[in-house]
Amino acid sequence: MTQSVAQTAGVDISKDQLDVCLHPSGATSRFTNDARGLAALIVWLAPLAPVRIIFEATGAYHRAFERTLGGRNLPVVKINPRQARRFAEAVGTRAKTDRVDAAMLARFGASLEPPVRPIISATLDQMRQLHVARSALVKDRTATQNRQKNLGLALLKRQAARRLLQIKEQLDAIDAEFARLVRTDPDLQLRFNSLVSIPGVGDATALALLIEMPELGTLEHRQAASLAGLAPVTRESGQWKGRSFISGGRATLRQALYMPALVAIRFNADLKAKYQAMTAAGKPPKVAIITVMRKLIVLANALLKNPRLWTPKTA
Structure with a gap:
């Protein structure tokens, strides 16, 4: 029977099963x-035509679900588990079972109506997995290098040296695969070229921007800054005014923008002038650096709206 009221589906994803609940019908x-x-x-959902299918990011468990349903152009919406938990607490849902979580996710989607965005391409999905692996290897390299400084036994020193060599080979292989994947996708290559044209943005940062924020180029400037967690959060109550601070967003992206911001402060005339003006006005250097990071993400978003190379401002 055709549904007369728009339905929102909530899907709780676990390793072995998918629990589904519709709101407001309550079908499960x-x-x-x-x-x-x-x-x-998919067969079960087809006649119900939900306006949104809400699910939490669950790592490897949700990947096939997202790509399969997204590939059928179904309106899947991935949300942060913490956001979902806060919503459950706000509406007074204390119980936590798979079926309860599915119902809560459906209610979340119907109440807040989060936007439906296209899923990332298969190429970007592969690059995201490579990026996670690369980040883990970099952490492993740092830990091994720190441990190596305190080793006294020749055997342990040799093992550490071999491990560092192995990590280098693995990183080189991942970087080569990154380059190959970018070359095989003309649109991705165009976006990559736009990003690396920005002074201070190297290959690693450009890849992080493409992988961690595939929405770049489709957002308003404030949205881009907010998604990166670089938009200041105002704190005011009555006559009291507290210090603004950054919060939330995509931490990995902020980490990737820190070093490029330092480089831009030296070699990008506009951003250098902005940094110097803020520090001269008494702003802490860290606040000025965050402002430069925010301007970098806004600049990247602007360039990718209609992919083009960065050009310096002319007098």
């Missing part, structure tokens, strides 16, 4: 989290 079902279960879920 359960499917296995595999190819057969996903196919059955």
Whole structure:
């Protein structure tokens, strides 16, 4: 029977199963989290035509779900688990089971109506997995180098040296794969070229921007800064005014922008002038650096709206 009221589906994803609940109808079902279960879920959802299908990011468990349903142009919306938990607390939902979570996610989607965005391309999905692996290797390299400084036994020194060599080989292989994937996607290559044209933005930062914020180029400037966690949060109450601060957003992206901001302060005339003006006005250097980071993400977003290379301002 055709639904007369728009339905929102909430899907709780676990390793073995998918629990689904519709709001406001309250219809529920359960499917296995595999190819057969996903196919059955799509068949079940088809006549219901939900306006949103809400699910939490659950790492490897949600990847096949997202790509399968997104590939069928179904309106999937991935949300932060912390955001979902805060919503559950706000509406007084204390119980936590798979079925309860699915109902809560459906209610979350119906109440807040988060935007439906296209899923990232298969190429970007591969690059995201490579980026996670690369970040882990960099941390491993740092830990090994720190440990190496305190080693006294020749055997342990040799093992540490071999491990560092192995990490270098693995990083080189990942970087080569990054370059290959970018070359095979003309649109991605164009966006990559636009980003690396910005003074201070190297290959690693450009890749981080493309992977961690694929929405770049489709956002308003304030949205881009907010998603990166670089928009200042105002604190005021009555006559009291506290210090603004940055909060939330994508921490990995902020980390990737820190060093480019330092480089831009030296070699980008506009951003150098902005940094110097803020520090001269008494702003702490860290606040000025965050402002430069915010301007970098806004600049990247502007360049990618209609991909083009950065050009210096002319007098």
